[in-house]
Amino acid sequence: MKAIQKASMFVFVFVLMVSTYASAMTLPEIRQIAASVEEGDVQFTWWDQWLEEPIQLSDGRTVWMQTNFWNIVGGEGEVFMRFIKQTEDFAFYVDLNNVQTQWGGIAWATPEVIIEGRAPAQWWGDKAPVGGHEYLTLPMPAAEISNYDSIWVKVKYDVAKREDTLVRFGINLWFEDPSTGAPIGELYVPFFDDFGGIVGDRTEVGEVTSTVIINGEMKNMKFTIQRAISGGGWGVLLFMPEEQLPQSGEVIIDIKPMMDKVVEQMRDFFGMPLENQQWTSISVGSYSGSEGTAFNYGWIIYEAKILSPSEAPQVIKTVVTETVTITKTKTETKTETKTETITETKTETKTETVTQTVTETQGICGPVAFLGLALIPLVLRRKK
Incomplete structure (x- = not known):
């Protein structure tokens, strides 16, 4: 018998803020919330509005909305985006028809709530960054990302949409060149994506694995890395989950593995040295559009924040040693030598020569003849 010690690793997650999620809101219900307004609220009632x-x-904390x-220059219908002061929720709703775009294509709008940082400075000018998370502050030099073991983001949300509408909902991030303020990276970690990822030409460049907690259930999930160059000239990276997350629920996700890949791709493929990379913002919202000329969808964000270490899930890695006993059956091949006694009867034929002496007295031939006869027995004996 032989014993083998086999070590296996598993991850046990104890989530301090586990919650069960109620049924999702319908599109009319979301519209009702987004269209209403009370004292202290902030509300937009048309597209492309800014605070x-x-x-x-x-x-x-502070946020931008x-x-x-x-991509929209005209349309018929209604748009509402509301910050609800009483509950501190964010509600968005759109129902537009006969949409006209300035660049064409199926992607039109990106309504969002920036929870840390700001859009690239080239676009936002001197607008102040928002946030106030004690654990992480943006903008941040990309070199500092390596100081973090994890970066947990929590989002609690509801999304509803009409069938003809395309929606990608999740986390959006931007990188810029700090020396110019120009955007260099547009990054997405979608929870679900009707577009199937980056619109247009793209390349898959591997996978990354991260921990995701969906409505209290932990999963180690693989994300396919998609890469492209945008029409504006900056890099685009998208991390597509191996399975679509629900359209409504609570998601807690560690985006640190994604950020490591962003820094790597920005340097190795897009040619941006580390010192020219700055992580500028993180937002929660939707990338949206349609293959037709109309779209209709809405969402409510109940919570969106970066978790501090005291708020984050406690991930405990435990090594379990398993003893496996292997029993071997030994098969031996035995060779036996058998000794046999064989009795052999040998028959020998013996030829016997009888020598007869003849005495002659005729001259010289007598001695010679005698010698010759004397040799005959010798020869015959050697042939026995």
């Missing part, structure tokens, strides 16, 4: 001052939250219909 002059950030929104102040009760926990001390924007409809950001960057």
Whole structure:
């Protein structure tokens, strides 16, 4: 018998803020919330509107909110985006028909809530960064990302949409060149994606694995890395989950493995030295559009924040040693030598020569003849 010690690794997650999620809201319900307004609320009622001052939250954090219909120049219908002061929720709703775009294509708008940092300076000018998370502050030099073991983001949300509408909902991030303020990286970690990833030409460049907690259930999930160059000239990276996350629920995700890949791709493929990379913002919202000329969808964000170490899930890695006993059956081949006694009867034929002496007295021939006869027995004996 032989014993083998086999070590296996598993991850056990104890989540301090596990919650069960109620049924999702319908599209009419989301519209009702987004279209309503009360004292202290902030509301947009058309596309491409921006705040002059950030929104102040009760926990001390600040956020930006924007409809950001960057590809739409006309349409018929309604748009609402609302910050609800009483609950500090964010609600968005759009129902547009006969949409006209300035660049064509199926992607039209990116309504979002920036929870840390700001858009690239080239676009936002001197607008102040928002946030207030004690654990992470943006903008941040990309070199500092390596100082973090994990970066947990928590989002609680509801999304509803009409069948003809395309929606990618999740986390959006930007990188810029700090020397110019120009955008160099547009990055997505979608929870679900009707577009199937980056629109247009793209290349898959491997996978990354991260921990995701969906409505209290932990998963180690693989994300396929998609890469492209945008029409604006900056790099685009998207991390497509191996399975679509729900359209409504609570997601807690560690984006640190993704950020490591962003830094790597920006340097090795897009040619941006580390000192020219700055992580500028993180937002939660939707990339959206349609293959037709209309779209209709909405969402509510109940919570969106970067978790501090005291708030984050406690991930405990435990090594378990398993003893495996292997029993071997030994098969031996035995060779036996058998000795046999064989009795052999040998028959020998013996020829006997009888020598007869003849005496002759005729001259010289007598002695010679005698010698010759004397040799005959000798020869015959040697042939026996």
